[in-house]
Amino acid sequence: MSETRAWRTVLEHIESQLIEGRLRPGDRLPGERALSADLGVGRSSVREALRVLEVLGLIRTQAGSGPNAGAIIIATPSGGMSTLMRLQVAASGFPVADIVRTRLLLESTVAGELAERSTPDLAAAERLLDAMDSPGLTPAEFLALDAEFHLALAEASGNQVITATMAGLRSGIEGYALEGLARIDDWPTTSARLRGEHRAVVAAIRAGDADAARTRIHDHISGYYAETFVDHH
Structure with a gap:
């Protein structure tokens, strides 16, 4: 799997969970290692997808370890955010x-x-x-x-x-x-x-x-x- 394709997989996975309501504001995302293992992509691809989600204002990431480490969901994709995520996915075309x-x-x-x-x-x-x-x-x-x-x-x-x-x-x-x-x-x-x-x-x-x-x-x-x-x- 190419690196570009890999981080899109992470992005699409998290987007679908947000849209379907399986992830809601206040929930924490699994850590990088867990996402990487679950989706079969490299940790660098997970990091890239999380960075995009943060730029789009959907998550906030926090360094460190323990219960508060990782990323917390702060918003659900509205029409505009969803469009921007699709833009990210479509851009190479x-x-x-x-x-x-x-x-x-x-x-x-x-x-x-x-x-x-x-x-x-x-x-x-x-x-x-x-x-x-x-x-x-x-x-x-x-x-x-x-x-x-x-x-x-x-x-x-x-x-x-x-x-x-x-x-x-x-x-x-x-x-x-x-x-x-x-x-x-x-x-x-x-x-x-x-x-x-x-x-x-x-x-x-x-x-x-x-x-x-x-x-x-x-x-x-x-x-x-x-x-x-x-x-x-």
Whole structure:
């Protein structure tokens, strides 16, 4: 089972239990290990599904052990939440050009708004930039961190709808980025350029230059698409 498919299995399992009322607000989810064993998927896939559920506002996770560890259900999927969960599941089937256009709209707005704040919280985004500098990363690992970086910027915006939409598109974003790898001749050069572009976006946000932040993230997203999806235009 592919990793993407695996975490969707976890997501769909929990969603169906919520919708059927077998899980209700206040209930605790089984721990990662138990979910992993019950559904036959890896713990990393369980973690990814729980992270999506948390972004969508359905659960809150708590670290530690004992009776209060794990995740507690805080909401049942309403129409809107259910739609977003289906978006997450459907995202890999969307046309790449549509995902890219949506990213350009959302992420340009996010970058501009963050630049207009006096103290944007970029700690999570910057940790991911440091992680992407690690020389031992495979391209797939790099692109997973890359997708997480873009989601971290959305989360820093504090806009729950944009954050949930970006979380919903995440599998589609990572999917087309991976598919594009086949068209990159020199990965070390491309990854170095992508890292530089990420840093330049954060630098523009830090400098309070909203125009530069918007332009840099727009060029970064459209540049990778142009480089890797020439045939799809």
